[in-house]
Amino acid sequence: MLNALVSGLLGAVENALGARPRLVAARGRALVDGGQPERAILYLHEHLERRPDDPWLHFQAGRAAWSKGLAEQAKVRFAHAAALDPDEPTFRFALGYALRGVGDAAGAAREYRSALREVPDDPRILYHLGVVERELGRADEAHACFAQAAARRPRDARIQYTLGVCAYERRDLAGARTALDRAARLDRRHARARYQLGLVDLREGDRQGAATRMRETLALQPDYGPAHFTLGRLLARDEPQQAERHLREAVLGNPPVPAAHLELGRLYEAAGRVGEARGEYTLYLRQHAGDETARRALARLSGSEA
Numbered sequence: 134m135l136n137a138l139v140s141g142l143l144g145a146v147e148n149a150l151g152a153r154p155r156l157v158a159a160r161g162r163a164l165v166d167g168g169q170p171e172r173a174i175l176y177l178h179e180h181l182e183r184r185p186d187d188p189w190l191h192f193q194a195g196r197a198a199w200s201k202g203l204a205e206q207a208k209v210r211f212a213h214a215a216a217l218d219p220d221e222p223t224f225r226f227a228l229g230y231a232l233r234g235v236g237d238a239a240g241a242a243r244e245y246r247s248a249l250r251e252v253p254d255d256p257r258i259l260y261h262l263g264v265v266e267r268e269l270g271r272a273d274e275a276h277a278c279f280a281q282a283a284a285r286r287p288r289d290a291r292i293q294y295t296l297g298v299c300a301y302e303r304r305d306l307a308g309a310r311t312a313l314d315r316a317a318r319l320d321r322r323h324a325r326a327r328y329q330l331g332l333v334d335l336r337e338g339d340r341q342g343a344a345t346r347m348r349e350t351l352a353l354q355p356d357y358g359p360a361h362f363t364l365g366r367l368l369a370r371d372e373p374q375q376a377e378r379h380l381r382e383a384v385l386g387n388p389p390v391p392a393a394h395l396e397l398g399r400l401y402e403a404a405g406r407v408g409e410a411r412g413e414y415t416l417y418l419r420q421h422a423g424d425e426t427a428r429r430a431l432a433r434l435s436g437s438e439a
Contacts (some may be wrong), residue, residue: 161193165200173197188217192224204234222248226258238265256282260292272303290320298329309333324353328360340367358386362393369400376400391420395427407434
């Protein structure tokens with residue numbers, strides 16, 4: 134109701150003032166934000182025919198296209214906006230976001246860096262640049278972006294969590310623990326921060342601490358496959374029945390963990406349940422046909438039944 138009222142008021146003012154470009158862009162934005170991207174696209178394209186050199190009209194048309202799932206069209210519109218006003222960081226950020234959406238991480242990084250030349254401490258842009266740097270395998274650059282973003286926005290649990298994950302991947306366990314602890318304190322429902330803390334515990338040799346963290350994770354997100362998988366592996370030696378349950382949950386989890394089939398095969402083989410072990414190794418090999426360890430295990434069991 135409020136978005137419709139705002140859109141109507143903007144339309145009336147636009148007619149009275151001769152459709153000034155910023156007002157047209159504002160009305161397009163109101164239509165997008167009000168859940169009417171189709172109307173926004175038609176409205177903005179009509180005005181773009183008369184004002185093809187207005188970057189804000191291209192920008193809002195890009196937002197409308199993105200809302201409809203038209204990523205390539207959004208990319209083109211954001212690129213037009215950035216070409217018309219290269220120093221506006223909003224356009225560069227939007228273009229970077231769209232480029233990442235169509236799989237061009239290197240292009241996204243380039244646009245984010247261009248935006249940061251205008252607003253060097255913007256935590257949102259720094260965070261997204263860190264994400265694409267990590268995707269590109271540049272762990273040090275990613276960590277630097279996340280650390281700078283966290284310094285600017287220290288109470289953002291998402292930034293702290295991602296900083297912690299990045300530190301873990303760089304084998305900086307102390308840095309990972311600090312950031313992940315902070316994320317877990319800032320957001321007490323943050324299941325994955327607890328999962329990552331469990332991985333830190335495990336890397337440091339604290340199996341009991343890791344198991345506790347996995348149970349905390351599952352209390353918050355009961356279907357989280359990686360936590361079931363890790364807990365199943367931790368329990369395999371001393372509590373095989375509980376391990377089996379968790380590994381079964383890992384196979385069906387969100388996300389599923391296909392490697393749980395391999396661990397179930399090992400669990401069943403150790404218990405002498407040869408037929409079930411063969412079944413699990415076979416299921417695993419359907420998705421990892423080149424795994425020689427699983428192939429040798431399956432061949433060994435096939436020979437034992439001969």
